[in-house]
Amino acid sequence: MFDVIIIGAGVIGCATAYELSQFDLNVLLLDKENDVSLGASRANTAIVHGGYDPDPATLMGKYNVKGAKRCIELVDTLDIEFKKSGSLIVALDENDLKTLDKYYNRGLINGVEGMEMLDGEETRRREPNLSKEVIGALWIPESGIINPWEFTIAMAEVAVREGVKLELNQKVVDIEKNSDHYLVKTETDQFQTKYVINAAGVYSDQIHNMVAEPAFKIKPTRGQYFLLDRSAGETVKAVIFPCPTELTKGILVSPTVHENILVGPDAEGISDPEDTSTTREVLDLVAKEARRSVPSLDFRHNIRNYSGIRANSDYNDFFIKISAPNFLDLAAIKSPGLTCAPIIAEEGIKLLAEEGLELNKKDSWDGTRKIVRFKEIPKEERADFIEKNPDYGRIICRCEHITEGEIVAAIRRGLPIHSLDAIKRRAGSGLGRCQGGFCGPRVQEIIARETGISPLDILLNKTGSYILVGQTKNADKEA
Amino acid sequence: MQNIKEYQLIIIGGGPAGLAAAVSAAKNGLNDILIVERDKYLGGILNQCIHNGFGLHYFKEELTGPEYSKRFIDLLADTSVEVALDTMALNLENSEDWRYVHVMSSSDGYRILRSKAVILAMGCRERTRMNIQIPGTRAAGIFNAGQAQLYVNLEGYMVGKKVIILGSGDVGLIMARRLTLEGAEVVACVEVMPYPGGLNRNIVQCLQDFDIPLYLSHTITDIKGRNRVEQVTVQEVDQNGKPIAGTEIYYDVDTVLLSVGLIPENELSREAGVTLDPRTSGPIVYENKETLARGIFACGNVLHVHDLVDFVTEEAESAGHAAACFVRDGGCVTEDANIISLKTDSNIGYTVPQQIRIDDVEKAVRVFFRVRKIFKEPSRIVFRDQSNSEIASFKRPFMFPAEMENVNLPRQLLENISGTELTVSVEG
Numbered sequence: 033m034f035d036v037i038i039i040g041a042g043v044i045g046c047a048t049a050y051e052l053s054q055f056d057l058n059v060l061l062l063d064k065e066n067d068v069s070l071g072a073s074r075a076n077t078a079i080v081h082g083g084y085d086p087d088p089a090t091l092m093g094k095y096n097v098k099g100a101k102r103c104i105e106l107v108d109t110l111d112i113e114f115k116k117s118g119s120l121i122v123a124l125d126e127n128d129l130k131t132l133d134k135y136y137n138r139g140l141i142n143g144v145e146g147m148e149m150l151d152g153e154e155t156r157r158r159e160p161n162l163s164k165e166v167i168g169a170l171w172i173p174e175s176g177i178i179n180p181w182e183f184t185i186a187m188a189e190v191a192v193r194e195g196v197k198l199e200l201n202q203k204v205v206d207i208e209k210n211s212d213h214y215l216v217k218t219e220t221d222q223f224q225t226k227y228v229i230n231a232a233g234v235y236s237d238q239i240h241n242m243v244a245e246p247a248f249k250i251k252p253t254r255g256q257y258f259l260l261d262r263s264a265g266e267t268v269k270a271v272i273f274p275c276p277t278e279l280t281k282g283i284l285v286s287p288t289v290h291e292n293i294l295v296g297p298d299a300e301g302i303s304d305p306e307d308t309s310t311t312r313e314v315l316d317l318v319a320k321e322a323r324r325s326v327p328s329l330d331f332r333h334n335i336r337n338y339s340g341i342r343a344n345s346d347y348n349d350f351f352i353k354i355s356a357p358n359f360l361d362l363a364a365i366k367s368p369g370l371t372c373a374p375i376i377a378e379e380g381i382k383l384l385a386e387e388g389l390e391l392n393k394k395d396s397w398d399g400t401r402k403i404v405r406f407k408e409i410p411k412e413e414r415a416d417f418i419e420k421n422p423d424y425g426r427i428i429c430r431c432e433h434i435t436e437g438e439i440v441a442a443i444r445r446g447l448p449i450h451s452l453d454a455i456k457r458r459a460g461s462g463l464g465r466c467q468g469g470f471c472g473p474r475v476q477e478i479i480a481r482e483t484g485i486s487p488l489d490i491l492l493n494k495t496g497s498y499i500l501v502g503q504t505k506n507a508d509k510e511a
Numbered sequence: 512m513q514n515i516k517e518y519q520l521i522i523i524g525g526g527p528a529g530l531a532a533a534v535s536a537a538k539n540g541l542n543d544i545l546i547v548e549r550d551k552y553l554g555g556i557l558n559q560c561i562h563n564g565f566g567l568h569y570f571k572e573e574l575t576g577p578e579y580s581k582r583f584i585d586l587l588a589d590t591s592v593e594v595a596l597d598t599m600a601l602n603l604e605n606s607e608d609w610r611y612v613h614v615m616s617s618s619d620g621y622r623i624l625r626s627k628a629v630i631l632a633m634g635c636r637e638r639t640r641m642n643i644q645i646p647g648t649r650a651a652g653i654f655n656a657g658q659a660q661l662y663v664n665l666e667g668y669m670v671g672k673k674v675i676i677l678g679s680g681d682v683g684l685i686m687a688r689r690l691t692l693e694g695a696e697v698v699a700c701v702e703v704m705p706y707p708g709g710l711n712r713n714i715v716q717c718l719q720d721f722d723i724p725l726y727l728s729h730t731i732t733d734i735k736g737r738n739r740v741e742q743v744t745v746q747e748v749d750q751n752g753k754p755i756a757g758t759e760i761y762y763d764v765d766t767v768l769l770s771v772g773l774i775p776e777n778e779l780s781r782e783a784g785v786t787l788d789p790r791t792s793g794p795i796v797y798e799n800k801e802t803l804a805r806g807i808f809a810c811g812n813v814l815h816v817h818d819l820v821d822f823v824t825e826e827a828e829s830a831g832h833a834a835a836c837f838v839r840d841g842g843c844v845t846e847d848a849n850i851i852s853l854k855t856d857s858n859i860g861y862t863v864p865q866q867i868r869i870d871d872v873e874k875a876v877r878v879f880f881r882v883r884k885i886f887k888e889p890s891r892i893v894f895r896d897q898s899n900s901e902i903a904s905f906k907r908p909f910m911f912p913a914e915m916e917n918v919n920l921p922r923q924l925l926e927n928i929s930g931t932e933l934t935v936s937v938e939g
Binding site: 430505 | 599613778
C-alpha cells in the first residue's frame with residue numbers, strides 16, 4: 033500500500049514527488065511514457081515568467097512571482113541550466129502601448145519587481161536587432177530562460193534517490209475507490225494507495241473523471257517552434273514578447289540556455305493530444321510573425337522544428353482542488369505552469385495535509401543535485417580533471433562538446449534509460465546543429481555497454497520509436 | 512598550466528585530406544608534424560565507403576574507400592608524422608608567430624599545443640531534415656545517408672525495410688544500392704532540383720541498374736508516423752521549388768534517407784578568425800590553400816565539398832607543400848604581393864581559390880569551380896579582366912552542377928591583366 037500515488041511525471045508530478053520525498057512517506061510516481069518529462073514539460077517555451085500577464089484574481093496570478101523566485105532558488109539547488117535574461121514586451125503601435133500599461137498595472141498587483149517602461153530608442157539600444165517599428169517596451173528583469181526538461185528530470189532524479197518509487201510505461205486506465213484506499217489500475221498492473229495526486233497534464237480531465245463528476249475539460253493546444261543555431265549570432269539578449277493581436281497571442285523570440293534562438297509558438301486547438309507534428313503553413317506563419325519584432329531573423333540557421341501540446345482548458349485557471357476524498361487535482365496546468373510548478377506542488381501538499389496526510393520530515397534528506405558539465409570547467413582546470421576522470425576526456429557530441437563522462441553519469445543517476453533522446457535531455461548530446469547525426473550511434477553504444485540493452489532495442493524516444501530493424505546479412509561473420 | 516608542446520605543423524583531421532597533406536608536408540622537408548584525429552582510426556569517411564570507384568584519376572585504378580586511405584596510411588608509416596587518435600581539437604587560436612590548438616583525449620587529457628602552421632582538414636557534415644525544414648512528425652527512421660552508411664557498413668545494422676531517399680547526392684545513391692543489396696526495398700529517390708545531385712555513374716549503377724525510380728523536381732513535404740516513420744508525402748515542385756498542389760504521392764515507408772547536401776565543418780576556423788566564403792561555407796583561400804588567417808591552410812571538404820576524393824588528395828598535397836614552405840621560409844611570398852580576386856557570374860557557384868597571389872604561382876594555378884545549372888551544349892569557361900578583355904577560355908562539351916570542374920591558368924596570362932579582378936563566366 034502506497035501513501036501517495038502521483039499520476040503523471042511531468043514538471044508538476046516531479047515537483048510534487050520532489051517535495052514529498054522529504055517526508056516519511058511511501059510515494060509512487062507513475063507515467064504512461066518510457067521517461068519522465070515527455071509531455072508539455074519537454075516541448076514548451078522554456079521561460080520562467082515574470083508575472084505581468086496572469087489575472088491577479090487567479091491562482092496563476094497569485095503563484096507566478098513566488099514561483100519564479102522559487103525556480104531561481106531551485107536552479108542552484110538542483111544544478112539546472114538557467115539564465116536570468118529578463119523579458120521585454122514590445123509595442124509596435126499605440127494599441128500595444130495601452131496593453132503595456134495594462135501589463136504594468138497587473139504586474140504591480142501581482143508583485144512583479146523592477147518593471148520599467150522603455151521608449152523605442154532605449155529598447156533598441158538594449159536590443160539592436162529589434163524592428164524600427166518598436167515604439168516602446170515593458171522590461172521585466174525578474175524572469176529568465178530555463179532548461180525545462182532538465183528541471184523536471186532533476187526533481188525526479190532527486191525524488192527517486194530519496195526514496196520515491198518511479199514506474200514508467202504505466203498508463204492509468206481506471207481508479208477504483210475502496211473503503212480506505214484507492215486502487216489505481218494501469219494497463220498491466222494495479223497499485224493500492226491512500227492518496228492520489230492527478231498531475232496528468234493533457235489527460236488530467238480524464239483522470240479526474242475516473243473519481244469525480246466532470247468539472248473542467250482540457251482543450252489541447254499545439255504550438256510550433258523553430259530553434260536556430262548559435263551560428264546565427266547574438267540575435268536577442270532577453271525574451272522578446274510582442275503584444276497579442278487579434279490573430280495571434282504573439283510569436284516570441286528568445287535566447288535559450290544553450291545559446292540558440294527559439295522562435296514560436298502559435299496556438300492551435302487540436303483533437304489528438306499526441307499529435308506533435310509540425311506543418312508548413314504554421315511554420316511559415318510563425319516565421320512571418322516573428323520577423324515583425326526581429327526582422328533580421330534568418331531561418332536558414334534552423335536546427336530543429338518542434339511542437340508542444342499545452343493543457344489549456346475551459347477552466348480559466350489552474351484546477352487545484354481536492355475533488356474527492358484523498359484525491360488531489362493538480363490539473364489544467366497551462367502557462368505559467370512551468371514557473372509555478374514548485375508552488376503548485378507546495379500548495380497541493382498543504383491541501384493533502386488538510387485531508388489527513390501526515391507529513392513527518394525524514395531525519396536526513398538531501399534535496400540537492402550536482403552534475404559535471406565539461407564545457408563549464410575552466411580551461412586551466414581541465415587537464416587535472418581529465419587525469420582523475422578520463423571519461424571526460426572523450427568528446428562524443430562534437431557540436432555541443434559533450435563528453436563520454438557526462439553521458440555515463442546521466443545513465444547512472446538512477447532513472448531508467450531507454451532512448452537516445454533520454455540522453456539528449458540529460459547530457460545535451462545531439463541538441464546541436466547536426467542533431468545527433470554523428471553522436472547518435474556512439475551514444476547508442478554507450479547506453480548498450482552501460483545498461484546491457486541490445487543496440488537493436490535502444491529507441492530514439494518514446495516506446496515504438498525503434499532505430500534499427502536488424503543486423504546486416506554478414507554481420508555475424510564480420511563480428 | 513602545463514608546458515605547451517610545439518610542432519612545425521598541426522593537421523586537424525586524419526581523413527583523406529589530412530593524410531595527403533601530412534605525407535606531402537613530410538616529403539617537403541617537415542619532420543615535426545602532428546595529425547589530430549577525433550576518431551579511433553585514420554581514414555575519415557573513407558572507412559565507411561566500402562564501395563569502389565575511388566582513385567580512378569589519382570592512381571588510375573579502381574579502389575574501395577578503405578583501400579584508398581590505406582595507400583596514404585602506409586606512406587605515413589615511412590615518415591616521422593605523429594598521430595593523435597581519439598583526440599578532439601576543441602579550440603584554435605591564431606597569433607602572429609604561433610597557432611594554438613587545444614586538444615583533448617581520454618589518454619592524454621587536455622593539452623594546449625602550438626605550431627608554426629595549421630592545416631584545417633575537418634571535412635564536412637550532412638545537412639539534416641531540420642536544416643531543410645521538412646514538416647511532420649519527429650519519428651524514428653529518418654537518417655542522413657552517411658549515418659545510415661555507418662550503421663550498415665561499420666556496425667552491421669540495418670536501418671529500415673522500406674526506404675525512400677530524398678536528395679540525389681552521391682551518398683544517397685550509394686546507399687540506395689547498398690540497402691537494396693541488404694534486402695531492403697528502396698521505393699524511390701526524390702530530388703528537388705531539375706537535375707541529379709550526384710555523379711552520373713552513380714545514377715546509372717545505383718538507381719537504374721536496380722530499377723529504382725528517380726523523380727526530379729520533387730520533394731518530401733510531410734512525414735507521418737507517431738514513433739516510427741509510416742508514410743511520406745512527395746510533391747512536384749515548380750520552378751521556384753514550391754510544392755504544386757494536387758501532385759501529392761503517398762509512400763508507405765518506414766525509413767527516410769536524406770542526401771540533401773554537405774556543409775563544411777568550420778566551427779574551429781570561425782573561432783580562429785578565418786574568413787569564410789558564404790558560397791562554399793569554407794575558408795577563402797589563396798592559390799596555395801592558405802586562408803586569409805596567416806599560417807592557417809585548408810583542404811578537402813572543409814574547404815569546399817568535393818565529389819571525387821582524388822581531387823581532395825591533390826588539393827591536400829598542395830596545402831601540405833605550401834604549409835611546409837611557410838614553416839621553412841615564413842611564407843612563400845612577400846606581404847605586398849600582387850593579389851587577383853576571382854569573381855563569378857551567375858552561372859558559376861564559386862571558385863577555389865578565391866584569390867591568387869601572382870608571385871606565388873610557379874607555372875600555373877588550378878582553379879576549381881561548379882556550375883549552377885546544366886550545360887548540355889558545348890560552351891566556354893571564360894576569364895575576363897576589369898577591362899573586359901578575355902584572358903583565357905576553356906572549352907567544355909557539357910557541364911553539370913554535380914561534377915566539379917577545374918582549369919589551369921598559366922602564370923604568364925595572369926601577369927598582364929588589367930586591374931586586380933578576374934571574372935569567370937560561362938559563354939556560348
